Amino acid sequence: MSYPMMWTVLLVFFVAIHVSAALGQDKGKTLEVFNDVERTSKILGASVFTADFEPGFVKHENGSIAEVNSVNEDQRVLRSNVDLLRPNFQAAVKYYKANTCIRFREITKEEARNGPHIEVVNDGRCFSLYGHQFENHNNLSLGLGCRWMATILHELGHALKFAHTQSRYDRDNYLKLNLNNVNASEQYNYAKLEKADTENYGLPYDLLSIMQYEDGGFAIDTSISVMTPRNPLYKNSMGRNFELTFIDLKMLNRFYNCPESCKHKIKCKNSGFQNSNKCDECVCPSGFGGPNCNVRAGSDDPSTDCGKTLKATSKKWSTLNATFDSSCTWWINAGKKKHVEIQFLDVAIDSNRNCEQAGLDVKICKTMAIPNVDKFVSKDNRAILRAYVNEKRSQHFTIRYRQVN
Ligand SMILES: [Zn+2]
The missing domain is CATH 2.60.120.290 (Spermadhesin, CUB domain)
Structure with a gap:
């Protein structure tokens, strides 16, 4: 896709990942993702990257052309998104820091020669390679329409080895797919992964995962569904999340062995897990609180409890x-x-x-x-x-x- 000159921005910066516990890529299995590039290209039958969508253009009332995020109508703005990149990228990095043991650090071009890193580029699309497919770096592209925090969290999720949730081996239990409404050349975006190649730690399918598409991605006819949730309660919310869910975070913390960085182990109730950033507390699913997730969220502090x-x-x-x-x-x-x-x-x-x-x-x-x-x-x-x-x-x-x- 070619861009008008006014929107052409050459963007390259480098980010290194540091995980304060054992690195996930040392494990035999990967997180909801293929094991290696060769296999990925074979099964997807196309590129090794995961291209989420190509941003479209709309004409502004004053005649200038602006770019829109073609996925989320609410996020449409008729202005350049150039300025959003750095603050939103930093916010996404901060989010991963607050909720996992994963740390991203911006590095110089010289430092980038020394070890694995993510290379953030702008080729117009939103995509990321799965973690460490190449020896030294992953490409992560954030085109002008991809600079929303949710999109950056999603693409960084790929860099951390998350695949799309709708690629889970058990997705047909939760989704009805209509691939007749997707061009054959784009259908690889809905490829299903093999159970043996992925790791979900037995966690349930999450239709609100940051890695789940909403309906309509790559549709030929946008008035017809491509993917609908079997549970109608999710009709208005599937794939529209703005941050990682509890399941996403639990999977990521487990994959990167985050709680192992805590010297003392604590027990968490109600599916909570030890918080590697505050080792004497658990990360609780919403609705649960207290240090061990065994009380109603908020009830342990009556002065602020509003439920x-x-x-x-x-x-x-x-x-x-x-x-x-x-x-x-x-x-x-x-x-x-x-x-x-x-x-x-x-x-x-x-x-x-x-x-x-x-x-x-x-x-x-x-x-x-x-x-x-x-x-x-x-x-x-x-x-x-x-x-x-x-x-x-x-x-x-x-x-x-x-x-x-
Ligand atoms: Zn994606």
Whole structure:
């Protein structure tokens, strides 16, 4: 794809990765990813890189041409994204630092000659090679339409050996694919991986993973689906995440043996794992908190707790009216072997389509949550609701809930 001169930016910088525990690439298996370049090229039948999408162009009202992110409508802006690269890349690097033991460091061209590194380039597309395919460096391209934090997190995910979630060997249990709507030359983007070549640590398929596509990628006819979730609750949220999920982080921390950098081991409840950045604490799935993930998130500090533990004891509906301006968690407990039914009556939450600024989600299991649902029945006898907002802006919702058999 050729670019108008005004948008042509020669971009090359180098980043080194340091992992404070054993390096993942020393292991026999790779994380949801092929083992080597040769095999990758053979199976994908094309390039070894994973090209996520090609950005498109739109015409600005004043006649100038700007680039848009063709994946997420909410992120469309009619201006150059050149200035977004460095701050957003730094924010993504900071995110990985805060949530894993992986450290990225910008290095000079001279330093880049000395060891493995990621070479960040701009060839117009969003793509990254899987980690350490070549002896010395990986290419990671961030075209003008790829400089959103979520896209950078996604591409760095590839560099850390994550494949697309929809390439998981078990994806057909969770997705309906319509590859008739994808050109044969692009269908490799939906190639399925072999179980033996990947490592998921038994963690469940996560439709909200940062590595999961939303519907419509590489579609010939954009009015027809390419990929739909079998669970209709995910219809509005699949592939629209803005950061890594708990499952993504757990997989990455495990793959890079992050907790091994802690001298003392601690036990974590409810699928949590030891936080390699604060070894006396666990990283808990949303809705759970305390040092060991065994209490309702937020409840260990009553001075700031904005959620509540409620009871659903009968078939009669109860109402929860909540106003919040920070992250709050509600647990609704039913009797043994019973379930909690919830109806979302009024959710006045001001956010963009991918719920980045604020949201309300409900846990479908201990490790996974879904936003934007109308009604819900818990799998066990507890429903967990989590509301969050990035800035101190008051938000409101009303639900009703009851116990069901
Ligand atoms: Zn990708």
